[in-house]
Amino acid sequence: MVQQIIVITDGCSNVGVDPVTAAALAREENIIVNVIGVVDEGDIGLRGTREIEEMAAAGGGISKIVQSKQLARTVQMMTRKTVVNTIQQVVNEELEQIIGSSASLEDLHPDQRAKVVHVIENLEENISLRVVLLVDASASMKPKITAVEEAVHDLMLSLQAREGRSEVSLFHFPGSKNKNDFAEKDLDWSTEFAIMKRLFYKINMRGATPTGPALLKVIEYMSQKQSINDIKVLDKAAEADKEGAMLSDYIV
Amino acid sequence: MITSSNDIPKLVLHPGFKVIGKWSGNSYTIQRLLGEGTSGKVYLVKCNQKCFALKVGLDDLSLQSEINVLKKVNEELGSSERIFVESDDFELQGDVFPYYIMKYIQGVDAKTYIQRNGYQWFYLIGMNILNQLQQLHKKNWIFGDIKVENMIVSDYGSVTLIDYGGVTAKGRSVKQFTEIYDRGYWGKGNRKADEAYDLFSFAILCLILMDSISLSEIKSEQKKGAYLLKRAKMNPSCKHMIPFFEKAIYGKFQSTGHACDEWKKLMYGAGFEQSKSIILPWLEPALASSIFVFLLTLYLSFMH
Structure with a gap:
């Protein structure tokens, strides 16, 4: 399974644990962290740019600073890259085992390469994928929230088309209900956009930007949810078995 | 890395x-x-x-x-x-x-070709593109990234598809697409590779070729199928092709074969409407300059 967090922000964190540390932790949990800085007017500042870059580097992902109209495209691009890179890494390791030292795609004869790429493409389409979008909901993000919603919608549209299981979840930070809540969940693992609550109303006028703590909360959610979901799937399978049994009884 | x-x-x-x-x-x-x-x-x-x-x-x-x-x-x-x-x-x-x-295929993109040779070529080029798509669809592929830049039009309107980066096996997620040609972008369906996906993009391509929509003017609130049809209806050259666009935009064609049939039916039915009025781009400036010369002659002869 490929797991990814995309952080969407327009500034620097100012509360709690360093987001770079949090991103490094995510990497350890096999979660890739990508970061998008959204700037329409002015710039994100040297400190902000640095933080974004370092966060992505620690989280094994990429960072990009874009305008809000490029957001949907960037989210798509990052997701696709994360999937492809994860698979390519696995395939390269396998190749190394077969051919020996530091083999890469380029070392293969074009005919062999064609076969390997075919396998990579199949995996890319079929591997299960989970994406959490973690959105900065500080006051300055207000004009960009519509673009964020569009980007979420667009991502879901693309993921729905995949053959593999794909799920998206959405958090914003800081939490708007509880003062001590670093991040609040807007959408549980889902493939449907319709369920999402409007983000627009979640904009926080307080000055805090707890990127690090928010990231920690999402990492915890992702690693926890995994096991719970697995149980759910098992339950469902068991239920399906039961139904199947009932159905066959009925037919008999 | x-x-x-x-x-x-x-x-x-x-x-x-x-x-x-x-x-x-x-x-x-x-x-x-x-x-x-x-x-x-x-x-x-x-x-x-x-x-x-x-x-x-x-x-x-x-x-x-x-x-x-x-x-x-x-x-x-x-x-x-x-x-x-x-x-x-x-x-x-x-x-x-x-x-x-x-x-190496010599030619230009479809937009340039039509600008140079006139709107009447639009119908033939459209048919050629549809035929190319049908060939691909029969082999269970979807072209995916249909756009002006991804095809070359050579002499007498023959068409070659050139960028195969978006070609996707039917049933999978479309590998590469361009927003404005994408039915998901217009809220008209998903991004799963099926024949209707290409037909939607083809309809957008037609509207762009006929100058019914332009890439720069589309705003997010206009991202609706109804807007596309409205623009098509406003264009006299597109008007009689509306039944085709309607089906392509709303995903009503059962197959590309049906789309080809519909295209031909409308094309012949209209008798290439546009070809009656042959467009000569030099005509207007020529007329203007001859009037100018005429007036100048009048003026000069009266001055003498």
Whole structure:
């Protein structure tokens, strides 16, 4: 399974644990962290740019600073890259085992390469994928929230088309209900956009930007949810078995 | 290691540079850059006095996946229709660059062709594109990234599809698309590769070719199928093709075969409406200048 967090922000964190540390932790949990800085007017500042870059580097992902109209495209691009890179890494390791030292795609004869790429493409389409979008909901993000919603919608549209299981979840930070809540969940693992609550109303006028703590909360959610979901799937399978049994009884 | 596409060194090949295949030993001499897209650069090259097109990709994986598709498509085509020639790698300053060689097709994009030769060619070009798509669809592929830039129109309106980076097996998620041509962007369906996906993009392509919509003017609140149809109805040249656009935009065609039939029916039914009024772009300036000369003569003769 490929797991990814995309952080969407327009500034620097100012509360709690360093987001770079949090991103490094995510990497350890096999979660890739990508970061998008959204700037329409002015710039994100040297400190902000640095933080974004370092966060992505620690989280094994990429960072990009874009305008809000490029957001949907960037989210798509990052997701696709994360999937492809994860698979390519696995395939390269396998190749190394077969051919020996530091083999890469380029070392293969074009005919062999064609076969390997075919396998990579199949995996890319079929591997299960989970994406959490973690959105900065500080006051300055207000004009960009519509673009964020569009980007979420667009991502879901693309993921729905995949053959593999794909799920998206959405958090914003800081939490708007509880003062001590670093991040609040807007959408549980889902493939449907319709369920999402409007983000627009979640904009926080307080000055805090707890990127690090928010990231920690999402990492915890992702690693926890995994096991719970697995149980759910098992339950469902068991239920399906039961139904199947009932159905066959009925037919008999 | 993950790198963003910005980090990939910009490869520039100068005229005269010899690309020598690492595996085949074949050599191609760069003539000039033909085009540059999101997925790579295409150069005009020569090998034994014959012209070819050479594509160098920005990403090894997508280039190879494009090559895989091209090879499969090639197998289905007659020898004169084949566009893929060979693929190989070349080395430059210690780096390895994969590339492939295609047949060089002389021509322009459809928009330029229609601007130069008149709207009446639109119907034939449209039919040619649909036929090309039908061929691909029969083999269970979807073109995916239909757009003005991805096809070449040669003499007498013949069409060649050139960028196979978006070609996707039916039932999978479309590999590469361009927002404005994408039915998901317009809220008219998902991004699963089916025949209707290409037909939707084809309808957008037609509207762009007929100047019914332009890339720059679309705002997010207009992203609706109704807006597209409204624009089509406003254009006298598109008017009688409306039943086609309606079906293509709302995904009502059962297959590309049906779409081809509908296109032909409307095209002949209208008797190429546009061809009655032959467009001569020089006519207006010519008329204006002759009036000017006439007035000038009048003025001068009265002055004397």
